[in-house]
Amino acid sequence: MNPSILRTLACCALLSLAGIGTVQAQTAVAALPDFTGIVQKNAPAVVHVEAKYTGEKQAAGRSMRGQMMPGQDTPDDPQAEILRRFFGMPMMPSPQEQKHTSLGSGFIISSDGYILTNNHVVDHADKVTVRLQDRRTLTAKVIGTDPTYDIALLKVDAGGSLPAVSLGDSRNLKPGQWVLAIGSPFGFDYTVTQGIVSAVGRNLGQRDQPYTSFIQTDVPINRGNSGGPLFDLQGRVVGVNSQIYSNTGDYMGVSFSIPIDVAMNAVQQIKSKGYVSRGMLGVTVQPVDDDIVKAFKLDNGAGAAVVDVSPDSGAARAGVQAGDIILSYNGQTLQQASDLPPLVGMTKSGTKVPVEILRNGKKQMLSVTIGEASRDHDAMSNGGGAASAGHSGSAALGMTVQPLDNDTRKQLGLKPGQGVAIGDITGAVAAQAGLQAGDVILMVNQQKIGSVAEFQAATKEVKAGSTVLLLVRRGDQSNFVGLTVPDDK
Template sequence: MKKIASLILVSVLGGIITLGSYKLFLEDETTNFLPENNVTQESFIPVNNSNRIYGTNADFTEAAEKTVHAVVHVKNVAVFKGPRNIWEYYQYGNSGGRALQGAGSGVIITPDGYIVTNNHVIEGASEIEVTLNNNETYKAEVIGSDPISDIALIKVDAEDLEYIPFGNSDNVKLGEWVLAVGNPFNLKSTVTAGIISAKARDLNARDNSPQSFIQTDAAINPGNSGGALVNINGELIGINTAISSPSGSYIGYAFAVPSNNARKIVEDIMEYGDVQQGILGIRGGSITPAAIQELELSESQGVFVSDVTPGSGAAKAGIREKDIIKKIDNIRITKFSDLTGYINSKRPGDKVLVKIVRDGEEKELNVELTKLETYSIAAIGLEVANVTEEELKALNAPNGVKINRTLAENLPSADLVGGIISEINNQKVNSIRDVREVIQERRTSDPIVITYYDHNGEKQRMAWR
């Protein structure tokens, strides 16, 4: 599966790059993972509901002091046996060693050592090393991760650590002062200041992207990945993830995963082991000048509903094709990333109040979010669903998703339905979220090649051009 960094490598001001600081060198010592610690959502994640402070004469010292000791340096180490190239052979012979393949930042969110960082910072690590601001070093284990949102949860065996409480990212305002705390260029405990430049920013060229970022002009550079974006009260409002720069260094644009989204993902990992995605059950897009003219719309902002999934919460609540979504709960919806950003902070079963415009009249509908259980690959006419371990074992498949049904009449339904797709375009898929990521990142003109295990457990390939 592509690194999550590929989600944000789009042509914005010359390019989007991830912030992990990558270099390669060898170290001699070896370490072991800590044993897994099972937790549930009852192990609460601290949240700060204190009064907010605004003003032009803002004092950053208190917020900096509150947060700098709760942001750590994260090292991604790969352990290998034997030399992997000629340089390693001449340096170390046949003994192998440890290579630092990535470094970034992380945010302590509980006093007992839970740390949130970016998935791309820890992806592929054999060992993870965490260094606190006081130079204490711990070995960490990965509790879980979500490549689509680029969020990962790791844990160190420690107590009484300083931590940063979550703030409410829905309440951030344009122009609000913020601090970015991290380890750019391996410089420990760096704090920079800026403002909120934009909310619900989508870095993907496609309008149906699940991304929704906070944009800031606080100076963020390689190595800040996984660090904290905090408000002047020292509350965590974002996890720094990307910068927009042709050179790879700060030029005034940086992006963070909103804290409400990060917190929900972390709580899902703690309680369920993976992300529980709630959906409205609609397809649509932002209202653009072209859409206004083509569809003769009376509204200039919002999300235009092009399709409603049968049986979904949206369908049951009465949302229809051609409705325009203007607001969800207290969140104003002006574009598609406003909608996805807010819905991604919710779970299946949560209820939201959706304000729509239909034929010039406003309506409010209560919608219960449903779970993302299936995904339709419209380009090839297949619907896929998540698969159980038993279903994988039955077909000797190492990983994959189940072909749930065919959507095209010319496909051999009896042969395909029940099979397990393990790869799409040579990328491994383990869930329907993985499938969605691969399909959304694919250019429309590119072919689709699936590797699947048929009813006899035999590996097959099919291609659509």
């Protein structure tokens, strides 16, 4: 073939490939969402929140809770000081003022001036002000707060109708969806960041809002974003930005938002009765760990293991017992123990709820009337802290047991005929499990124990390679502890 013809064909091929590449690039760009419309519509409803503390009281300054650091840059941050000195940062308090100031974000939920933010932004503040996008600064009244959900409701009088956000349904969120945040990180008002939903239903444990199933995202959130809105692609608020996970105090790719349905439930209760109530089932639960799976011969670790039932609670009256595995609550399957508290907390007291349990290998459905949790402390815990437990009087388990007198039972809140006490730790199995003399054994492999004879009967078959599950009480805490006797081989 003529060389010139070959060159011509080669050029045409290259041009075709280039054209294909351009089309693919344009298609990829076109597939990315454009957030400008969401920002233009909703930014006027986002506010900058500043809380002041007088006298010796120091600002809580927690613009991100838990592993989260203060909501404003720190006085010893040299870069922040350079910005302040040479360019001016009127939105930021001076280092001296920071000791008495907490900064955060918020958003207007109704045109009459109601504003939603985090409790930790305004907690114990003497004066709260909000700044609107048109640069008006208004004094805000704290209508009510709920530390457990970390929600605060503010009210301003702007002398007219205010722009308000549209509210979405966080229950429809799925991992992979685009989301957008608007807030005031480090005091920079109306900063827009975007990302995707990384996970939903994320529970951060007993000490960090056990009643909240967080939305986890990779949206860049920093100090000062707390209380700001998280939007979906329809421009509806689906969450309240609340926490980040960080060992530096700044964003590291993991952010958490309170679902808007949880936040608005708190808002409505604050408006109607001045406080937030939560449902109470009346149980203490722990995760279904490998020891429980093995001892109960379960297929997996789904559900919540009941380690204690409060007397006179709805659970007690419905027949829930220590050793039961709660499989579902009100028709919702529990994948893990931490799924239970948020579901119970959102249930109105007095409601009858179906609770599916597993007891002695058989499933049962119980109807439980939900009570009201105390507003002073959590009525339900879902952890498994260090527990005490021991096992059998056999030498293989490394302990001895002795009768439990009624005075001790009364002090521990136990009924007559409940439990035996560990007398001595005599071997490695019990010692390695953290058991101590004085711990009380309530159950052995789901069998209630009330005497030394019952304990010995329940543990007489223990041999090398066996796993025994004990329900152990230490002080006012009960936990399941699995003891595995080493195989002699």
